[in-house]
Amino acid sequence: MHLVLRRVDGGVLATPLTDAGTAQGEPIRVDEPRLPAFIASRDAPDVRWVWDDTARWYPAVLAAGGRVGRCTDLRLCRRILRSALSARGSALAAAPVDGWDTVVQEARVARPTHARLFDDALFDVSPPDDESDPVAELRAQLDAVSGSDAPGALRLLLTAESAGALVAAEMFHAGLPWRADVHERLLEDALGPRVPYGVRPRRLEEIAAVVRERLGDPSLNPDSPADVLKSLRRAGLMVTSTRKWELQEIEHPVIEPLLEYKRLARLLTANGWTWLDEWVQDGRFHPKYLVGGVVTGRWAADGGGAMQLPKLVRPAVVADEGWKLVVADAAQLEPRVLAAMSGDRAMAAAGDGRDLYDGVVASGAVETRQQAKGAMLGAMYGATQGEGGRLVPRLARAYPDALGLVERAARAGERGEPVTTLLGRTSPVPEASWFEARNQAYAVEGTPAMQRAVESRARSWGRFTRNFIVQGTAAEWALAWMGSLRSRLAERFPGPVTEGPHLVFFVHDEIVVHAPAEHAEWVAEQVRAAAADAGRLLFRDFPVVFPLSVAIVDDYGAAKD
DNA sequence: GACGAACGCCAC
DNA sequence: AAACGTGGCGTTCGTC
Known part of the structure:
Protein backbone atom coordinates (compact mmCIF):
# COMPACT_ATOMS: atom_id res chain seq x y z
CA MET A 1 0.00 0.00 0.00
CA HIS A 2 0.90 3.67 -0.35
CA LEU A 3 0.86 6.22 2.46
CA VAL A 4 0.89 9.65 0.89
CA LEU A 5 2.07 12.56 3.05
CA ARG A 6 0.98 16.15 2.65
CA ARG A 7 1.15 19.21 4.89
CA VAL A 8 -2.31 20.75 5.26
CA ASP A 9 -3.99 22.97 7.83
CA GLY A 10 -0.85 23.19 9.94
CA GLY A 11 -0.47 19.44 10.24
CA VAL A 12 0.26 16.38 8.14
CA LEU A 13 -2.31 14.32 6.32
CA ALA A 14 -1.43 10.70 5.55
CA THR A 15 -3.64 9.23 2.85
CA PRO A 16 -3.68 5.44 2.51
CA LEU A 17 -3.99 4.17 -1.05
CA THR A 18 -3.73 0.75 -2.61
CA ASP A 19 -0.76 -0.19 -4.74
CA ALA A 20 -2.90 0.77 -7.73
CA GLY A 21 -3.59 4.19 -6.22
CA THR A 22 -7.24 3.73 -5.25
CA ALA A 23 -8.59 4.79 -1.87
CA GLN A 24 -7.96 2.43 1.02
CA GLY A 25 -9.45 3.88 4.18
CA GLU A 26 -9.70 7.34 5.69
CA PRO A 27 -6.84 9.85 5.63
CA ILE A 28 -5.11 10.18 9.00
CA ARG A 29 -4.22 13.55 10.50
CA VAL A 30 -0.92 13.79 12.37
CA ASP A 31 0.61 16.75 14.16
CA GLU A 32 4.01 17.67 12.78
CA PRO A 33 6.00 16.84 15.96
CA ARG A 34 4.42 13.38 16.07
CA LEU A 35 5.28 12.58 12.48
CA PRO A 36 8.46 10.53 13.15
CA ALA A 37 6.59 8.42 15.72
CA PHE A 38 3.69 7.96 13.33
CA ILE A 39 6.00 6.88 10.53
CA ALA A 40 7.79 4.45 12.83
CA SER A 41 4.49 2.93 13.90
CA ARG A 42 3.20 2.47 10.36
CA ASP A 43 6.30 1.47 8.44
CA ALA A 44 6.10 -2.09 7.16
CA PRO A 45 7.43 -4.22 4.30
CA ASP A 46 4.33 -3.64 2.21
CA VAL A 47 4.19 0.13 2.87
CA ARG A 48 5.57 2.65 0.45
CA TRP A 49 5.78 6.22 1.78
CA VAL A 50 4.95 8.79 -0.86
CA TRP A 51 6.22 12.36 -0.54
CA ASP A 52 7.23 15.24 -2.73
CA ASP A 53 10.88 15.34 -1.73
CA THR A 54 12.76 12.87 0.41
CA ALA A 55 15.03 15.67 1.62
CA ARG A 56 11.98 17.50 2.97
CA TRP A 57 10.47 14.64 4.99
CA TYR A 58 13.06 12.03 5.81
CA PRO A 59 15.70 14.01 7.80
CA ALA A 60 13.29 14.49 10.73
CA VAL A 61 12.62 10.75 10.78
CA LEU A 62 16.33 9.98 10.81
CA ALA A 63 17.00 12.60 13.46
CA ALA A 64 14.45 10.84 15.67
CA GLY A 65 16.32 7.56 15.23
CA GLY A 66 13.84 6.16 12.74
CA ARG A 67 13.98 5.03 9.14
CA VAL A 68 11.64 3.76 6.45
CA GLY A 69 11.81 0.77 4.17
CA ARG A 70 10.54 2.17 0.89
CA CYS A 71 9.35 5.43 -0.59
CA THR A 72 8.29 7.16 -3.76
CA ASP A 73 10.03 10.48 -4.28
CA LEU A 74 7.46 12.17 -6.48
CA ARG A 75 9.69 14.94 -7.74
CA LEU A 76 12.49 12.59 -8.80
CA CYS A 77 10.01 10.23 -10.44
CA ARG A 78 8.24 13.08 -12.20
CA ARG A 79 11.52 14.19 -13.75
CA ILE A 80 12.15 10.73 -15.17
CA LEU A 81 8.60 10.16 -16.38
CA ARG A 82 8.19 13.55 -18.01
CA SER A 83 10.95 12.85 -20.50
CA ALA A 84 10.73 9.06 -20.73
CA LEU A 85 10.31 7.93 -24.31
CA SER A 86 8.32 4.88 -23.26
CA ALA A 87 5.73 7.08 -21.47
CA ARG A 88 5.54 9.84 -24.05
CA GLY A 89 1.84 9.19 -24.70
CA SER A 90 0.81 9.75 -21.08
CA ALA A 91 -1.26 12.59 -19.70
CA LEU A 92 1.65 13.35 -17.41
CA ALA A 93 3.97 13.92 -20.35
CA ALA A 94 1.45 16.20 -22.02
CA ALA A 95 0.62 18.28 -18.95
CA PRO A 96 1.89 21.87 -18.79
CA VAL A 97 4.81 22.73 -16.52
CA ASP A 98 3.70 23.04 -12.90
CA GLY A 99 5.09 23.11 -9.36
CA TRP A 100 6.21 19.49 -9.56
CA ASP A 101 8.67 20.37 -12.29
CA THR A 102 10.43 23.14 -10.40
CA VAL A 103 13.26 22.70 -7.98
CA VAL A 104 12.04 22.75 -4.44
CA GLN A 105 13.43 24.97 -1.74
CA GLU A 106 15.61 23.60 1.05
CA ALA A 107 13.94 21.68 3.80
CA ARG A 108 13.56 24.14 6.63
CA VAL A 109 14.06 22.88 10.14
CA ALA A 110 12.06 25.49 11.96
CA ARG A 111 13.82 26.87 15.00
CA PRO A 112 12.27 29.46 17.31
CA THR A 113 14.23 32.68 17.02
CA HIS A 114 15.25 34.70 20.07
CA ALA A 115 12.40 37.10 19.46
CA ARG A 116 9.96 34.23 19.55
CA LEU A 117 11.24 32.57 22.69
CA PHE A 118 8.67 34.30 24.86
CA ASP A 119 6.04 34.26 22.21
CA ASP A 120 2.93 32.13 22.36
CA ALA A 121 3.90 30.96 18.92
CA LEU A 122 6.93 29.10 20.29
CA PHE A 123 5.56 25.72 19.38
CA ASP A 124 4.08 26.79 16.11
CA VAL A 125 7.00 25.48 14.10
CA SER A 126 5.05 23.78 11.33
CA PRO A 127 6.16 24.46 7.78
CA PRO A 128 3.53 26.05 5.53
CA ASP A 129 0.92 23.93 3.82
CA ASP A 130 1.78 22.18 0.58
CA GLU A 131 0.21 23.71 -2.49
CA SER A 132 0.43 20.69 -4.74
CA ASP A 133 -1.61 17.54 -4.22
CA PRO A 134 0.65 14.49 -3.94
CA VAL A 135 -2.27 12.05 -4.28
CA ALA A 136 -3.19 13.42 -7.69
CA GLU A 137 0.45 13.43 -8.72
CA LEU A 138 0.99 9.83 -7.62
CA ARG A 139 -2.06 8.72 -9.60
CA ALA A 140 -0.85 10.56 -12.69
CA GLN A 141 2.52 8.86 -12.35
CA LEU A 142 1.01 5.41 -11.83
CA ASP A 143 -1.09 5.96 -14.96
CA ALA A 144 1.94 7.06 -16.94
CA VAL A 145 3.82 3.91 -15.91
CA SER A 146 1.02 1.42 -16.47
CA GLY A 147 0.19 2.91 -19.85
CA SER A 148 3.79 3.01 -21.01
CA ASP A 149 5.56 0.72 -23.46
CA ALA A 150 7.77 -0.69 -20.69
CA PRO A 151 5.96 -0.55 -17.32
CA GLY A 152 8.22 -3.13 -15.67
CA ALA A 153 11.44 -1.31 -16.51
CA LEU A 154 10.04 2.10 -15.56
CA ARG A 155 8.68 0.77 -12.28
CA LEU A 156 12.09 -0.64 -11.45
CA LEU A 157 13.78 2.63 -12.38
CA LEU A 158 11.45 4.71 -10.20
CA THR A 159 11.83 2.29 -7.30
CA ALA A 160 15.61 2.40 -7.62
CA GLU A 161 15.69 6.19 -7.90
CA SER A 162 13.52 6.55 -4.80
CA ALA A 163 15.64 4.04 -2.88
CA GLY A 164 18.62 6.14 -3.91
CA ALA A 165 16.94 9.16 -2.36
CA LEU A 166 16.65 7.26 0.93
CA VAL A 167 20.31 6.24 0.77
CA ALA A 168 21.35 9.82 0.00
CA ALA A 169 19.41 11.16 2.99
CA GLU A 170 20.82 8.47 5.27
CA MET A 171 24.39 9.15 4.13
CA PHE A 172 23.87 12.88 4.65
CA HIS A 173 22.54 12.13 8.10
CA ALA A 174 25.39 9.79 9.06
CA GLY A 175 28.23 11.72 7.42
CA LEU A 176 31.59 10.41 6.34
CA PRO A 177 33.91 9.82 9.32
CA TRP A 178 36.62 12.44 9.03
CA ARG A 179 39.61 12.90 11.33
CA ALA A 180 40.43 16.60 11.28
CA LEU A 276 38.36 21.52 6.61
CA ASP A 277 36.84 24.43 8.55
CA GLU A 278 33.89 24.68 6.23
CA TRP A 279 32.97 21.05 5.69
CA VAL A 280 34.04 18.94 8.64
CA GLN A 281 32.11 19.23 11.90
CA ASP A 282 32.25 16.90 14.87
CA GLY A 283 34.33 14.36 12.99
CA ARG A 284 32.02 14.01 10.02
CA PHE A 285 31.89 15.33 6.46
CA HIS A 286 28.27 15.78 5.38
CA PRO A 287 28.13 16.17 1.61
CA LYS A 288 24.70 16.75 0.12
CA TYR A 289 24.06 14.23 -2.63
CA LEU A 290 21.90 15.17 -5.60
CA VAL A 291 20.19 11.99 -6.75
CA GLY A 292 19.96 11.96 -10.53
CA GLY A 293 21.82 15.28 -10.49
CA VAL A 294 23.70 14.36 -13.68
CA VAL A 295 21.81 14.16 -16.97
CA THR A 296 22.69 10.47 -17.32
CA GLY A 297 21.23 9.64 -13.91
CA ARG A 298 24.50 9.63 -12.07
CA TRP A 299 24.54 11.39 -8.74
CA ALA A 300 26.10 14.78 -8.21
CA ALA A 301 27.04 16.45 -4.94
CA ASP A 302 26.46 19.96 -3.77
CA GLY A 303 29.35 21.48 -1.86
CA GLY A 304 32.63 20.14 -0.62
CA GLY A 305 33.51 18.42 -3.87
CA ALA A 306 32.35 15.09 -2.46
CA MET A 307 32.46 13.23 -5.76
CA GLN A 308 36.07 14.24 -6.35
CA LEU A 309 37.73 13.51 -3.02
CA PRO A 310 41.42 13.44 -4.00
CA LYS A 311 43.26 10.24 -3.18
CA LEU A 312 45.71 12.45 -1.30
CA VAL A 313 43.26 13.30 1.50
CA ARG A 314 41.53 9.93 1.81
CA PRO A 315 43.75 8.89 4.72
CA ALA A 316 41.76 11.41 6.79
CA VAL A 317 38.65 9.26 6.32
CA VAL A 318 39.08 7.00 9.35
CA ALA A 319 36.63 4.56 10.88
CA ASP A 320 35.57 5.15 14.49
CA GLU A 321 37.28 3.20 17.26
CA GLY A 322 36.10 -0.42 17.03
CA TRP A 323 34.66 0.15 13.54
CA LYS A 324 35.94 -0.53 10.03
CA LEU A 325 35.39 0.84 6.58
CA VAL A 326 34.26 -1.65 3.98
CA VAL A 327 35.31 -0.15 0.65
CA ALA A 328 33.99 -1.79 -2.49
CA ASP A 329 34.22 -0.85 -6.12
CA ALA A 330 32.81 -2.54 -9.16
CA ALA A 331 35.52 -3.73 -11.54
CA GLN A 332 35.18 -2.46 -15.15
CA LEU A 333 31.54 -1.63 -14.47
CA GLU A 334 30.73 0.18 -17.70
CA PRO A 335 32.09 -2.44 -20.15
CA ARG A 336 30.25 -5.16 -18.24
CA VAL A 337 27.04 -3.14 -18.34
CA LEU A 338 27.52 -2.56 -22.05
CA ALA A 339 28.08 -6.26 -22.65
CA ALA A 340 24.90 -7.14 -20.77
CA MET A 341 22.61 -4.47 -22.20
CA SER A 342 23.69 -5.30 -25.75
CA GLY A 343 23.46 -9.05 -25.16
CA ASP A 344 27.08 -9.46 -26.26
CA ARG A 345 27.97 -12.88 -24.91
CA ALA A 346 31.53 -12.77 -26.18
CA MET A 347 32.24 -9.56 -24.30
CA ALA A 348 30.50 -10.82 -21.17
CA ALA A 349 32.59 -13.99 -21.39
CA ALA A 350 35.77 -11.89 -21.61
CA GLY A 351 34.96 -10.60 -18.13
CA ASP A 352 33.86 -13.91 -16.63
CA GLY A 353 36.04 -14.79 -13.67
CA ARG A 354 38.77 -12.30 -14.51
CA ASP A 355 39.64 -8.72 -15.30
CA LEU A 356 37.58 -7.89 -18.38
CA TYR A 357 40.47 -6.18 -20.15
CA ASP A 358 42.66 -9.25 -19.62
CA GLY A 359 39.86 -11.26 -21.19
CA VAL A 360 39.81 -8.96 -24.20
CA VAL A 361 43.55 -9.54 -24.62
CA ALA A 362 43.01 -13.31 -24.26
CA SER A 363 40.46 -13.18 -27.06
CA GLY A 364 43.18 -11.86 -29.34
CA ALA A 365 41.43 -8.61 -30.21
CA VAL A 366 44.36 -6.53 -28.95
CA GLU A 367 47.80 -7.23 -27.51
CA THR A 368 47.96 -5.54 -24.10
CA ARG A 369 45.66 -4.69 -21.22
CA GLN A 370 46.39 -0.99 -21.72
CA GLN A 371 45.29 -1.31 -25.34
CA ALA A 372 42.13 -3.14 -24.31
CA LYS A 373 41.23 -0.48 -21.79
CA GLY A 374 42.04 2.39 -24.16
CA ALA A 375 40.00 0.84 -26.96
CA MET A 376 37.06 0.05 -24.69
CA LEU A 377 36.93 3.55 -23.25
CA GLY A 378 37.38 4.89 -26.76
CA ALA A 379 34.38 2.88 -27.92
CA MET A 380 32.21 4.20 -25.09
CA TYR A 381 33.40 7.82 -25.38
CA GLY A 382 33.57 7.98 -29.16
CA ALA A 383 37.32 8.35 -29.62
CA THR A 384 38.43 8.91 -33.20
CA GLN A 385 42.11 9.62 -32.70
CA GLY A 386 45.02 8.35 -30.67
CA GLU A 387 45.60 4.71 -29.87
CA GLY A 388 42.08 4.30 -28.50
CA GLY A 389 40.46 5.50 -31.69
CA ARG A 390 42.77 3.38 -33.81
CA LEU A 391 41.93 0.18 -31.94
CA VAL A 392 38.16 0.58 -31.79
CA PRO A 393 37.63 -1.20 -35.16
CA ARG A 394 39.46 -4.28 -33.84
CA LEU A 395 37.13 -4.29 -30.85
CA ALA A 396 34.17 -3.93 -33.20
CA ARG A 397 35.18 -7.11 -35.02
CA ALA A 398 35.51 -9.06 -31.77
CA TYR A 399 32.36 -7.66 -30.10
CA PRO A 400 29.94 -6.58 -32.84
CA ASP A 401 26.85 -6.60 -30.60
CA ALA A 402 28.31 -4.32 -27.94
CA LEU A 403 29.98 -1.94 -30.36
CA GLY A 404 26.91 -1.94 -32.58
CA LEU A 405 24.75 -0.73 -29.71
CA VAL A 406 26.91 2.31 -28.88
CA GLU A 407 27.35 3.01 -32.58
CA ARG A 408 23.58 3.12 -33.10
CA ALA A 409 23.22 5.41 -30.08
CA ALA A 410 25.81 7.73 -31.60
CA ARG A 411 24.01 7.79 -34.96
CA ALA A 412 20.68 8.57 -33.25
CA GLY A 413 22.30 11.44 -31.38
CA GLU A 414 23.83 12.81 -34.56
CA ARG A 415 20.32 12.94 -36.02
CA GLY A 416 19.08 14.78 -32.93
CA GLU A 417 17.03 11.85 -31.63
CA PRO A 418 16.78 10.82 -27.96
CA VAL A 419 18.25 7.58 -26.67
CA THR A 420 17.34 5.58 -23.57
CA THR A 421 19.05 3.58 -20.88
CA LEU A 422 18.10 -0.02 -20.18
CA LEU A 423 15.40 1.02 -17.69
CA GLY A 424 14.13 3.90 -19.79
CA ARG A 425 15.82 7.08 -18.63
CA THR A 426 15.77 9.20 -21.74
CA SER A 427 18.38 11.61 -23.00
CA PRO A 428 17.49 15.22 -23.74
CA VAL A 429 17.42 16.31 -27.35
CA PRO A 430 19.44 19.26 -28.64
CA GLU A 431 17.88 22.69 -28.33
CA ALA A 432 16.00 24.23 -31.25
CA SER A 433 18.98 26.23 -32.50
CA TRP A 434 20.83 22.95 -33.13
CA PHE A 435 18.17 21.88 -35.61
CA GLU A 436 17.84 25.37 -37.09
CA ALA A 437 21.56 25.56 -37.75
CA ARG A 438 21.44 22.14 -39.39
CA ASN A 439 18.55 23.10 -41.64
CA GLN A 440 20.23 26.35 -42.58
CA ALA A 441 23.56 24.70 -43.38
CA TYR A 442 21.90 22.36 -45.85
CA ALA A 443 19.54 24.92 -47.39
CA VAL A 444 20.50 26.90 -50.50
CA GLU A 445 22.32 29.56 -48.49
CA GLY A 446 24.41 26.95 -46.64
CA THR A 447 28.18 27.10 -47.03
CA PRO A 448 30.77 24.32 -46.63
CA ALA A 449 32.01 26.05 -43.48
CA MET A 450 28.52 26.02 -41.99
CA GLN A 451 28.18 22.34 -42.88
CA ARG A 452 31.48 21.48 -41.25
CA ALA A 453 30.45 23.31 -38.09
CA VAL A 454 27.06 21.59 -38.02
CA GLU A 455 28.59 18.17 -38.58
CA SER A 456 31.07 18.77 -35.82
CA ARG A 457 28.24 19.66 -33.44
CA ALA A 458 26.32 16.59 -34.57
CA ARG A 459 29.28 14.29 -33.88
CA SER A 460 29.70 15.93 -30.51
CA TRP A 461 26.06 15.24 -29.64
CA GLY A 462 26.52 11.69 -30.93
CA ARG A 463 29.39 11.19 -28.47
CA PHE A 464 27.06 12.35 -25.73
CA THR A 465 24.25 9.93 -26.61
CA ARG A 466 26.78 7.12 -27.21
CA ASN A 467 28.05 7.56 -23.68
CA PHE A 468 24.61 8.31 -22.21
CA ILE A 469 23.24 4.80 -22.68
CA VAL A 470 26.24 3.17 -21.01
CA GLN A 471 26.88 5.68 -18.24
CA GLY A 472 23.16 5.90 -17.51
CA THR A 473 22.63 2.14 -17.36
CA ALA A 474 25.71 1.80 -15.16
CA ALA A 475 24.12 4.38 -12.86
CA GLU A 476 20.98 2.23 -12.76
CA TRP A 477 23.05 -0.81 -11.82
CA ALA A 478 24.68 1.22 -9.05
CA LEU A 479 21.28 2.35 -7.72
CA ALA A 480 20.11 -1.25 -7.63
CA TRP A 481 23.36 -2.27 -5.93
CA MET A 482 22.96 0.34 -3.21
CA GLY A 483 19.28 -0.28 -2.80
CA SER A 484 19.80 -3.98 -2.33
CA LEU A 485 22.65 -3.44 0.10
CA ARG A 486 20.56 -0.98 2.08
CA SER A 487 17.77 -3.54 2.44
CA ARG A 488 20.19 -6.27 3.46
CA LEU A 489 21.78 -4.08 6.14
CA ALA A 490 18.40 -2.88 7.43
CA GLU A 491 17.03 -6.38 7.68
CA ARG A 492 19.69 -7.51 10.10
CA PHE A 493 20.18 -4.14 11.84
CA PRO A 494 16.73 -2.54 12.01
CA GLY A 495 17.60 0.10 14.64
CA PRO A 496 18.76 3.68 14.04
CA VAL A 497 20.88 3.95 10.90
CA THR A 498 24.16 4.86 12.58
CA GLU A 499 23.97 2.14 15.22
CA GLY A 500 24.62 -0.65 12.76
CA PRO A 501 26.62 -0.92 9.53
CA HIS A 502 25.60 1.95 7.26
CA LEU A 503 26.55 3.48 3.93
CA VAL A 504 28.69 6.58 4.28
CA PHE A 505 30.00 7.27 0.78
CA PHE A 506 29.21 6.62 -2.86
CA VAL A 507 30.93 7.61 -6.11
CA HIS A 508 29.41 6.12 -9.28
CA ASP A 509 30.83 2.60 -8.98
CA GLU A 510 32.23 2.60 -5.46
CA ILE A 511 30.67 2.49 -2.01
CA VAL A 512 31.97 2.79 1.53
CA VAL A 513 30.20 1.22 4.50
CA HIS A 514 31.02 2.18 8.09
CA ALA A 515 30.65 -1.00 10.11
CA PRO A 516 31.37 -2.34 13.58
CA ALA A 517 34.59 -4.34 13.21
CA GLU A 518 32.94 -7.61 14.21
CA HIS A 519 30.44 -7.29 11.37
CA ALA A 520 32.84 -6.09 8.65
CA GLU A 521 33.24 -9.51 7.04
CA TRP A 522 29.50 -10.03 7.00
CA VAL A 523 29.06 -6.60 5.40
CA ALA A 524 31.62 -7.46 2.72
CA GLU A 525 29.56 -10.56 1.86
CA GLN A 526 26.39 -8.47 1.66
CA VAL A 527 28.07 -5.95 -0.63
CA ARG A 528 29.00 -8.77 -3.02
CA ALA A 529 25.57 -10.36 -2.78
CA ALA A 530 23.97 -6.99 -3.50
CA ALA A 531 26.07 -6.65 -6.65
CA ALA A 532 24.75 -10.01 -7.81
CA ASP A 533 21.20 -8.86 -6.94
CA ALA A 534 21.69 -5.77 -9.09
CA GLY A 535 22.89 -7.84 -12.03
CA ARG A 536 19.83 -10.10 -11.83
CA LEU A 537 17.41 -7.18 -11.39
CA LEU A 538 18.64 -5.47 -14.54
CA PHE A 539 19.80 -8.30 -16.75
CA ARG A 540 17.90 -11.30 -15.38
CA ASP A 541 19.63 -14.53 -16.41
CA PHE A 542 22.04 -13.03 -18.94
CA PRO A 543 25.46 -14.55 -18.13
CA VAL A 544 27.29 -11.46 -16.93
CA VAL A 545 29.13 -11.05 -13.64
CA PHE A 546 29.88 -7.94 -11.62
CA PRO A 547 32.97 -8.66 -9.56
CA LEU A 548 34.00 -6.20 -6.87
CA SER A 549 37.24 -5.35 -5.23
CA VAL A 550 36.43 -5.20 -1.53
CA ALA A 551 38.76 -3.97 1.21
CA ILE A 552 38.18 -3.92 4.96
CA VAL A 553 40.30 -1.07 6.24
CA ASP A 554 40.71 1.47 9.01
CA ASP A 555 41.07 4.38 6.63
CA TYR A 556 39.93 5.08 3.08
CA GLY A 557 43.47 5.79 1.93
CA ALA A 558 44.43 2.20 2.70
CA ALA A 559 41.92 0.85 0.19
CA LYS A 560 43.87 0.56 -2.99
CA ASP A 561 42.03 1.68 -6.06
C1' DG B 1 32.74 45.21 -6.42
C1' DA B 2 29.98 41.78 -9.09
C1' DC B 3 30.00 38.63 -12.65
C1' DG B 4 31.44 35.30 -15.98
C1' DA B 5 34.78 33.18 -19.13
C1' DA B 6 38.98 30.76 -19.35
C1' DC B 7 42.01 27.84 -17.22
C1' DG B 8 43.34 23.81 -14.89
C1' DC B 9 42.85 19.99 -11.68
C1' DC B 10 40.18 16.49 -9.25
C1' DA B 11 36.84 12.37 -9.37
C1' DC B 12 34.40 8.43 -11.99
C1' DA C 1 49.26 10.47 -26.21
C1' DA C 2 46.72 14.40 -25.03
C1' DA C 3 41.62 13.19 -27.81
C1' DC C 4 37.29 11.02 -26.13
C1' DG C 5 32.09 10.98 -21.99
C1' DT C 6 29.82 13.00 -17.15
C1' DG C 7 30.62 16.36 -13.53
C1' DG C 8 32.50 20.24 -9.22
C1' DC C 9 35.23 23.83 -7.94
C1' DG C 10 38.94 27.47 -7.01
C1' DT C 11 41.82 30.91 -9.15
C1' DT C 12 42.96 34.57 -12.35
C1' DC C 13 41.62 38.07 -15.31
C1' DG C 14 38.81 40.88 -18.19
C1' DT C 15 34.45 43.50 -18.50
C1' DC C 16 30.74 46.08 -16.80
Missing part, protein backbone atom coordinates in the same frame (compact mmCIF):
# COMPACT_ATOMS: atom_id res chain seq x y z
CA ASP A 181 43.65 15.93 13.19
CA VAL A 182 44.86 13.46 10.56
CA HIS A 183 43.92 15.89 7.81
CA GLU A 184 45.75 18.74 9.59
CA ARG A 185 48.89 16.65 10.02
CA LEU A 186 48.74 15.74 6.35
CA LEU A 187 48.46 19.41 5.42
CA GLU A 188 51.25 20.42 7.74
CA ASP A 189 53.56 17.70 6.40
CA ALA A 190 52.91 18.81 2.85
CA LEU A 191 52.60 22.57 3.17
CA GLY A 192 54.16 23.62 6.47
CA PRO A 193 52.44 25.17 9.50
CA ARG A 194 48.93 26.50 9.09
CA VAL A 195 48.69 30.03 7.71
CA PRO A 196 45.72 32.39 7.44
CA TYR A 197 43.70 32.37 4.24
CA GLY A 198 45.48 34.34 1.52
CA VAL A 199 48.96 33.72 2.91
CA ARG A 200 51.19 31.34 0.99
CA PRO A 201 52.30 28.46 3.24
CA ARG A 202 56.02 28.07 3.93
CA ARG A 203 56.61 25.03 1.74
CA LEU A 204 54.83 26.65 -1.21
CA GLU A 205 56.87 29.82 -0.68
CA GLU A 206 60.08 27.79 -0.78
CA ILE A 207 59.14 26.00 -3.99
CA ALA A 208 58.01 29.29 -5.55
CA ALA A 209 61.49 30.69 -4.86
CA VAL A 210 63.11 27.73 -6.62
CA VAL A 211 60.78 28.12 -9.62
CA ARG A 212 61.52 31.86 -9.88
CA GLU A 213 65.23 31.23 -9.62
CA ARG A 214 65.30 28.49 -12.26
CA LEU A 215 63.32 30.66 -14.66
CA GLY A 216 65.35 33.78 -13.84
CA ASP A 217 62.08 35.61 -13.15
CA PRO A 218 62.11 37.10 -9.62
CA SER A 219 58.63 38.62 -9.89
CA LEU A 220 56.87 35.49 -11.20
CA ASN A 221 53.50 34.69 -9.66
CA PRO A 222 53.32 30.89 -9.83
CA ASP A 223 49.56 30.99 -9.22
CA SER A 224 48.93 32.81 -12.48
CA PRO A 225 48.89 30.45 -15.49
CA ALA A 226 49.31 33.40 -17.87
CA ASP A 227 52.34 34.64 -15.93
CA VAL A 228 53.89 31.17 -15.80
CA LEU A 229 53.31 30.59 -19.51
CA LYS A 230 55.03 33.88 -20.42
CA SER A 231 57.96 33.07 -18.19
CA LEU A 232 58.34 29.53 -19.61
CA ARG A 233 58.37 30.86 -23.15
CA ARG A 234 60.92 33.55 -22.24
CA ALA A 235 63.08 30.69 -20.98
CA GLY A 236 62.85 29.14 -24.43
CA LEU A 237 60.39 26.35 -23.61
CA MET A 238 57.95 25.63 -26.42
CA VAL A 239 54.73 25.12 -24.48
CA THR A 240 51.22 26.28 -25.32
CA SER A 241 49.79 26.00 -21.83
CA THR A 242 50.80 25.16 -18.27
CA ARG A 243 48.84 21.92 -18.15
CA LYS A 244 50.46 19.12 -16.25
CA TRP A 245 50.60 16.65 -19.12
CA GLU A 246 52.23 19.19 -21.38
CA LEU A 247 54.85 20.17 -18.81
CA GLN A 248 55.66 16.51 -18.17
CA GLU A 249 56.91 16.22 -21.73
CA ILE A 250 59.57 18.89 -21.19
CA GLU A 251 63.15 18.46 -19.97
CA HIS A 252 64.10 21.49 -17.86
CA PRO A 253 65.16 22.02 -14.24
CA VAL A 254 62.05 24.13 -13.54
CA ILE A 255 59.54 21.43 -14.45
CA GLU A 256 59.90 19.29 -11.35
CA PRO A 257 59.49 22.12 -8.82
CA LEU A 258 56.74 23.70 -10.91
CA LEU A 259 54.70 20.50 -10.97
CA GLU A 260 55.27 20.06 -7.25
CA TYR A 261 54.06 23.62 -6.69
CA LYS A 262 50.91 22.96 -8.68
CA ARG A 263 50.23 19.73 -6.81
CA LEU A 264 50.54 21.37 -3.40
CA ALA A 265 48.71 24.55 -4.43
CA ARG A 266 45.83 22.35 -5.53
CA LEU A 267 45.81 20.58 -2.16
CA LEU A 268 45.75 23.95 -0.39
CA THR A 269 42.95 25.51 -2.42
CA ALA A 270 40.73 22.45 -2.88
CA ASN A 271 41.14 20.53 0.39
CA GLY A 272 43.19 22.76 2.66
CA TRP A 273 42.41 24.32 6.03
CA THR A 274 39.58 26.40 4.60
CA TRP A 275 37.84 23.28 3.29
